[in-house]
Amino acid sequence: MEKDIVIIGGGLTGLSTAINLKKKGFNIIVLEKTDRLGGQIQTFHENDFVFESGPNTGSGASEEVLNLFDELSTECKIEFAKKESEKRLIWKNEKFHPLPNGLWSGITTPLFRFSDKLHILGEPWRAKGNNPNETVAELTTRRLGKSFVDYAVDPFLSGIYAGDATALITRHALPKLYNLEQDYGSFIGGAIKKVQKDKNQNKSQSKKGIFSTNGGMENLIKAMIKYIGKENIMLSCENIATKPNTDDGTWKTSFKQNNQEIELTSKHLITTVGSYVLPEILKFIEIDKINKITNLRYAPIVQIAVGVKDTGNLKFNAFGGLISSKDNEDFLGILFPSSCFEGRSPNNGALFSFFMGGIKNAALTELSDYEIEEKVVKTFHRMLGFPASKEPDLIRIFRHKHAIPQYEISSEDRFNTVKKLEKSYQGLHIAGNLRDGIGMAHRIIQGAKLAEEIK
């Protein structure tokens, strides 16, 4: 079989790339190892609860995200989170407290030390850093103060990276934050100037909202599959391996499907799998080069969907609650998806997503289902405030060994190695979340940009 482009991996990156390439008229094929598409994205429906095993929300609905939903508008609809989602909670001293969003709440919040509240007033005048490899903890301690790192930055990073603020490199992990300081000299001043600049350029603020898909994230995947066409997708492809054909500049991709050996020839080869999968697919690359990509660390996460049919008097009008690693709790945080999106729980009920593990507490992801359930029920009472007589009506556990790649000190070497390999092997594109960002919006943007680059 001959194709213009072979795409390996049928997660959000692979499907987004496929849609954009198909739109440009390329003859593509997506090869997926498992018997389903969507990768980390999967939605479940059970007893009037709609819950995700992977991502619950995408943040920053960029132009590319909106374009994708526009293209698929007859099959699925983007759903922006309700106003309540702007409220974020942080656990401290046996209670969830709202993250301040104004001057008064900033002064009165018990989350930060008084000395740090005074210190932050001087943030706009603090000197700009000059270490490009400053970690998020170093940069934010310098500009904001230790208690802001403990009760804002650390839980925020748990929510996004399940990572370690002392290891994530700001310019790779949070480039927007890094650039605020570099471009404007200050987080506060920079954020104000940026809002003003966006307003002047008529950029809609709503584009920056939190999004999901009506009825669950997997509806986006189903719509993407329909657009790409089942004839351009192959599932259950075993032992995929590729090699460049130096004689004519094409790629040979071989694999097994239903016990049949298949070989494809293509002009371009795009990988969208995790870094740990690359050695088996790109066997022709020298070990010292591939090691610079495979040394990427991934945070393991267990996500637990917890449903309650009737919350009684309890209200959960917020995006969710995050927990500082300083507090040594069992969970990274608890999201409230039913407060953000329609139809995720029965009318008087609620759906929660508990997160456990991450880089700092990887051992917790090895606990048995029974042990995890015990911790969930204890926390359901203690942190969410349900009475002892009340039990969750639904508990489902999802384990992700390679949940979130960590953009740590190895990142620059990895990005450069990818660029060098792509230059050495014409037609090779190493994509996926090992570069260009870890979130869903990043994956959609990468697919769109990659399609632009391919001639």
Ligand SMILES: Cc1cc2nc3c(=O)[nH]c(=O)nc-3n(C[C@H](O)[C@H](O)[C@H](O)COP(=O)(O)OP(=O)(O)OC[C@H]3O[C@@H](n4cnc5c(N)ncnc54)[C@H](O)[C@@H]3O)c2cc1C
């Ligand atoms: C628990 C959890 C919560 C998350 N929460 C959020 C969130 O709130 N917001 C957000 O923006 N992002 C979140 N993310 C990240 C988001 O899910 C990812 O950015 C995105 O789904 C990654 O898509 P991908 O296609 O790059 O990778 P994947 O989804 O991992 O897809 C890779 C695909 O490649 C396939 N594959 C693997 N090996 C092979 C092989 N040898 N041959 C062929 N195919 C192969 C896999 O089966 C898979 O289908 C979360 C992730 C997890 C795990």
